[in-house]
Amino acid sequence: MEIVKVGLCLDDKDFAEKLAEGLSREYKGLQIYLLDDLKGISGLDLILASRWNGQANVVVAGCDMQEEQLESEPYRLCVYKDCPNMINDLLYIYFKLTGKNCRFVGENICRTVAFCSASGSCEVTRTAVETGKYLCRVFRSRCLYINLCFVDESHEIINHEDGSLLKLLYYVSNSVEFPVGRFISEGTEIDCLKTGVINSYSDEMTPELFEKLIVRIEELGIYDFVLIDMGNQFSRTNRMLIEELDHTILMEKDTRTQTAETVRQELIRLRGEKPLMVLNCDKESYYGKHIAEISKKIVEDCEFEVIRQELHTDKN
Secondary structure (H helix, E strand, O other): OEEEEEEEEEOOOOHHHHHHHHHHOOOOOEEEEOOOOOOOOOOOOEEEEEOOOOOOEEEEEEEEEEEEEEEOOOOOEEEOOOOHHHHHHHHHHHHHOOOOOOOOOOOOOEEEEEEEEEOOOHHHHHHHHHHHHHHHHHHHEEEEEEEEOOOOHHHOEEEOOOOOOHHHHHHHHHHOOHHHHHHHHOOOEEEEEEOOOOOOHHHHHHHHHHHHHHHHHHHHOOOOOEEEEEOOOOOHHHHHHHOOEEEEEEEEOOOOOOHHHHHHHHHHHHHHOOOEEEEOOHHHHHHHHHHHHHHHHHHHHOOOOOOOOOOOOOOO
16 A cells, blocks of 8 residues: 655644544555644645645645635645545545555445436435435445436435536546546445536446446445436436446336336346346335335345335325
């Protein structure tokens, strides 16, 4: 493991000391040095400081996420975020300065699960997110959520940092060694690939690029499952991607419509022998039960049977 030497030269010395403790505890690849000032300092890879002195490796500590600058000098980093996300940002800046890719290393191999729907208002995003949280709470599994819809509604459900797929796709398509953690927002129960509410480049995620991305994610070795939210957007690239994923979960609001039947048959054709779970989401009373059932079957990695509650149309 490469050791990255980071100096902290902040006006608030008490905060700097607590931050040093948190960063050191979270990632053993950092050596943290508390500095009184920047005079005559050498031998450090990065310095997080209250002010910029013109040195390329000095990162300005800020308080506003909107003022962050991680792509060019002078680098600016909001210090009011949790340690895992701050470490990801520091390692990304180190990559920008040196071209060296430092990353967390674990042993997990992740499986991929797609969540999609035959129509709108099927709670696909909420189901994907809550499934990831349930997997964390009950099975101690770590999940990464990826939204491939043109409008990313996950921001309404979980608080994660904004981002764009453009830079990520550039690195992946050019096979650049880069710290993928920079593009991941880590949460308490589920992590998210950073996207904006307007997810402009979601349709650029081809199966070839996704496979390369998964390789990068698996190199982290920390995720058990990657949960892909496609909504009801069956673009050409999404349909091609569905063919390659380990599992697909189709949400249906009304199984009797021609649209639902057409989508279901198309997925059956795409999936071939691979498992497909069809879930009726018409009745809210079954929601929690479905989350538990989905999670259990994902963990067991078994053949998905069709799970469908009968629709009740009787009106009182």
